[in-house]
Amino acid sequence: MRAHGTPLTTLADARVTLLDLALGVPGPDRRWHGPAGTAGGRSPDPADRRPLLGEPLALDLLNTRWDAPAGTRDLLDDLDGYRIWLSSAGLAGLCPADGAALSATRHTREALQATLSPPYDQRRPGRAPADPDAVREVDRLLGRGALRYRLTADGPATTVEVDDPAWLAGWLALDDYLQLLGTAPERIRSCAGPHRLPLWFLDTSRNGMRRWCSMAECGNRAKAARHYRRLRAEQPAARGGARVAVG
Template sequence: MSSATADDPRPLVGEPLSIELLNTRWIDNNGPQDLLDGLPGLAVWLLSVGLEQRCDADAATLRHLLHAREALTAAVADPAAPSEQARNLLNDVLAHGRLRRALTADGPTATAETDDPARLAAWLTADDYLRLLAEDPTRIRPCANPACVLHFFDTSQNRRRRWCSMAACGNRAKAARHYARART
């Protein structure tokens, strides 16, 4: 889970790591936004998701994260049955890392290892997506607002969450329905 920073401009934070990467693109009153359009935004994202100590905010990390975001974008189009292209893209990200499990004096551990340190953030997001799929692919959802590009992992008790945020998209939809009823 993310711990939002004051510099993080994204409208939705606090989602699982893979969803956090998807939500680095959003639309606001100024049009489409992309937090990962440069190294300063990468640094903000790494800090927001708690990876600033493990991953460098450099061009190689950014390149691999953008590739992972492309893979996740393809995969969330149909989480329950991803296309062959989506599977290939995601598997390409996953091919560069693994979990190394060990039994230590403190108990079992699992450490993510990648063939290149610049791939760690990308690999962690792809691995997190597999965890979400294993938990329940139907809980990975896009916002019901057709003008919104954000995604979320539905943890609501009744599994009926529809909006990225009730304060934003959900409230707009309710206001539009109310206005339409009032006009008739």
């Protein structure tokens, strides 16, 4: 492998994982630090107008395509949108932002999307990705990169090595997907709302029963629709009960 190295450093008492990078908010015993010791983190780019932000990196990549009143929107349609996504994902300055990288990331998104078929709910044990060809393609893309662990004078260090820097963002997203499958597969969900394109989220609710990408949007619309259907069902009964027999 002709390695393109991207350094990630970790505290001496915590093994780095790329899920830390993707989530931005580390677990209780893990912290990710970016290049030159800069604290890692994610905050949405002000220009990012997608309906769902801040999900783990793999799911956030899938959410770069979404439904809008005017039709399907795609943040990765052009380089400006790709740079916005890199900024929101916390990858600006870490991953290339040129045409080759955009093409590689779009390909990665297609391969990842093909492994998931909405409505997707992994609460059922043993649920497998839908498309074996997509699984093989994701596995092939993962082979384009690797993690290298080293000991330096400053302590443990980890380097992401990819055979072509254009694939770095996509490889990080796929690594994050594997982290999610390894730690919380039952929490990967697609929104139960009436989306032509699904929005994906990691269910972090206490009871693990979240159904909507947003309660304020899809959840409230579903509640309103149920309420309307209930009223419609009750109205005929109410009209029938109001009749008075005349002898």
